[in-house]
Amino acid sequence: MARYLAGRIAGLVLILFTVCLFTYLIFFKLSPDPALLICGKTCTPERVTEIRTVLGIDKPFLTQFWDFLSGLIAGRDYGSGANSVHCPAPCLGYSFQTSQSVWEMVVDRLPVSATVAIGAAVLWLLAGITAGLLSAVKEGTWWDRSVMNLALGGASIPNYVLALALQYVLVVKLRILPFPSSVTFTDDPVLWFQSYLMPWIVLATGYACLYARLTRANVIDTLAENFMRTARSKGLSPVLTMRRHALRPALTPVTTIFGMDFAALLGGALITETVFGLDGVGKMAADSIAKNDQPVIMAVTLLAAFFVVVGNVLVDLLYTGLDPRVRIR
Amino acid sequence: MNELLAVQNLTVTLPTTRGPVDVVKDVSFTVGRDETVGIVGESGSGKSMTSLAIMGLLPRGAMTKGSIRLDGAELLHRTDREMRRIRGEQASMIFQDPLSSLNPYYTVGLQIEEMYRAHRGGSRKAARKAVVEALRQVGIPEPQERAGHYPHQFSGGQRQRIMIAMALVCSPALLIADEPTTALDVTVQAQILRLLADLQRQTHTGMVFITHDLAVIGSIATRVLVMCEGQQVEYGTAEQVFSAPRHAYTRRLLESIPRITDDLPADEVVL
Incomplete structure (x- = not known):
């Protein structure tokens, strides 16, 4: 029974990981730049770059995905220094629309x-x-x-x-x-x-x-x-x-x-x-x-x-x- | 009156899409107490329909004519409520495939117990005792413990023993065995036949034994009824039927039994 449950839970984690990976991949490859969405009307190229850095979407795909996963399990910080925002685990990020914690x-x-x-x-x-x-x-x-x-x-x-x-x-x-x-x-x-x-x-x-x-x-x-x-x-x-x-x-x-x-x-x-x-x-x-x-x-x-x-x-x-x-x- | 079961001119008619069909035509036979009567015939000859008619379990829409008397009381055209009291209490039945005939969701103990309590009432404790005793009687080892097991946890032969224990738990006067050994392998088949014969001797139950296997009938029945296409083609003592069959169909049936002593025609010897 214990072995069975352990096996099922391992399978569960594997499936959820795969779902994460594919969902993330789809949005990484297909969605328009979220920084532009967030930036709004009074937008400058500097501001866009800044948002990208804070969100971490300037990094390569695998790094981003890793940040997402570790945020889910251990929480993560957006940005650095005094302006950084701590997102406690389970961190699903913040809505691009309302900045609410997801x-x-x-x-x-x-x-x-x-x-x-x-x-x-x-x-x-x-x-x-x-x-x-x-x-x-x-x-x-x-x-x-x-x-x-x-x-x-x-x-x-x-x-x-x-x-x-x-x-x-x-x-x-x-x-x-x-x-x-x-x-x-x-x-x-x-x-x-x-x-x-x-x-x-x-x-x-x-x-x-x-x-x-x-x-x-x-x-x-x-x-x-x-x-x-x-x-x-x-x-x-x-x-x-x-x-x-x-x-x-x-x-x-x-x-x-x-x-x-x-x-x-x-x-x-x-x-x-x-x-x-x-x-x-x-x-x-x-x-x-x-x-x-x-x-x-x-x-x-x-x-x-x-x-x-x-x-x-x-x-x-x-x-x-x-x-x-x-x-x- | 020595007769336990008297079937007279029984005709069973089933409605089909091509109109009513007589699946049993004018069949008559009797079963005495302590006696085993064999009904033989190929598939579709009306053997099972005859037994279902006795139990009052014919499919919906079936019509019957003639008479079936058990202990002198007419069984045909009774209400379902009346027949329920007879089923299991006075006449029981065991079937061909014991695995599918037992409900896989319940322990065998419960399935025997519910039958006992349906007829005898009483406490669960008393019923449990009867269940264990019935299982012991059919040779299930450690019946106390095994009563708590599910049908799939038994072997094929044991399952048929359980069916027999269930059928006999209320000590019915008549037991109908519908091809009870067909799904079993030969050694187990012999054990079950011996068990049935032993139990019959102890409990004085009249038995109707249905099979397509003449060799089995020869070892267990005192009288034999041969059926073909719903009709009774031969009826007599086992000796008469086996040694001096009057009907051509019976002769053909007898000839179809392979014998180890048969001389094979030279061109059929393959070894």
């Missing part, structure tokens, strides 16, 4: 993304698994066919279309909900809930539809298993047969996929957050890409990779508890 920006916005992700996950698991289960049990009936067609339709509606349609109907026409605003739960729980409700629904719809189809397929496969015939031949009640013998084998693979989907969402729901103006990691990513804010782009890329990789390891660990055939040596 780490602080991430820490600020992560709770918003997490709220969006958790709420949506609860919704889609409830709706998707319930619909899938009922469809599987009623396989071939009108209920099954309508749910599956609905799920296909739901999965094919783009997020932003659904978001705009919902806003138009619920906020503009029916005035049931206020326009989403950034409030915290402690400020105003009702408004908080109302603000997040639409993002949750929008984000959950696509996933719920996929999960309904996935659950249905898994349950139908499980019901055809030989051990289900054994369970029936033992004279067990239909409820026990279903709950104990069918559900666990059918839902275990769903757990795997859920772990990865959820982890990916923690890295920010770009479209949903942007459409609803929620200040989460996803919106931060969209903004930073639009403005070529390199340190922020690096941060959101790394964050997303981090969640996906860690999520994967967690799912694997969880799996050993869920499926007795999987054991870690």
Whole structure:
């Protein structure tokens, strides 16, 4: 177990390093000179050179990359002498746009993304698994066919279309909900809930539809298993047969996929957050890409990779508890 | 009345896309207490459908005619609730592939225990005791400990022993064994057959033994029913069927058993 974990963590570090390297490389080679971006209107060549020195982007690529990595782990100083700025670990640099610490920006916005992700996950698991289960049990009936067609339709509606349609109907026409605003739960729980409700629904719809189809397929496969015939031949009640013998084998693979989907969402729901103006990691990513804010782009890329990789390891660990055939040596 | 199971003029009809098909046609046989009746036939001959009809486990939409009496009580056209009480309690079944017939997610102890408790109720402790005893009876070493293991941690022969332990834990009057040795290698097959015969002697269970292997039937059954395309082509004591088959199909089946003493035609000797 300890050896397994050590191996997985080593792999995790390697993947994150590779992600860093490639992201850095892309922006080093492709992005316009950030010094010019920062310099602004009253710009002199001397000032540009100065900014480059402070940022360290006058150095060769490998040196820069090394500075970035060591900053991430141990913190770093920008500039030298009296004007130097110390960036404590984990240092992700400062936004070219707002000069804010990128780490602080991430820490600020992560709770918003997490709220969006958790709420949506609860919704889609409830709706998707319930619909899938009922469809599987009623396989071939009108209920099954309508749910599956609905799920296909739901999965094919783009997020932003659904978001705009919902806003138009619920906020503009029916005035049931206020326009989403950034409030915290402690400020105003009702408004908080109302603000997040639409993002949750929008984000959950696509996933719920996929999960309904996935659950249905898994349950139908499980019901055809030989051990289900054994369970029936033992004279067990239909409820026990279903709950104990069918559900666990059918839902275990769903757990795997859920772990990865959820982890990916923690890295920010770009479209949903942007459409609803929620200040989460996803919106931060969209903004930073639009403005070529390199340190922020690096941060959101790394964050997303981090969640996906860690999520994967967690799912694997969880799996050993869920499926007795999987054991870690 | 000495008959445990009496199947009379059983016809099973399954709906298919090309209309209803009779998968079992007018089959009749009886099984006495303590007796083993073999049902032989090739794949698709209706052997398994006959056994599923007895258990009330036919696929949805299947229609039945005739009569199946267990201990004098009619089994056909019962509600599922009534059949549940019979399944496992009065009639049990073991299947061809023990690995896929056991749920991989639960310990074998739990899978036997849940059956015991479904019929007998009682505390988990009492059920545990019955489980360990059942495992001991089928020759699983260290049954106390092994009850906590999962199906994949057993060998093929042991898994079939576990299936047998499960089937017999409520001491049913009838055991249906649907090709129980087909997935096993020959030495293990012999062990399982011996175990079934021993257990039958101890527990006085009537047994329906389904197989496509005539050699196996010869060693275990007192009476034999030969089926072909859903029809009963021959029914009699094992001796009658083996020594004086009346039907051409049975003769062909018997001829298909390879014998070590057979003289090979000269042109087929490859060694």
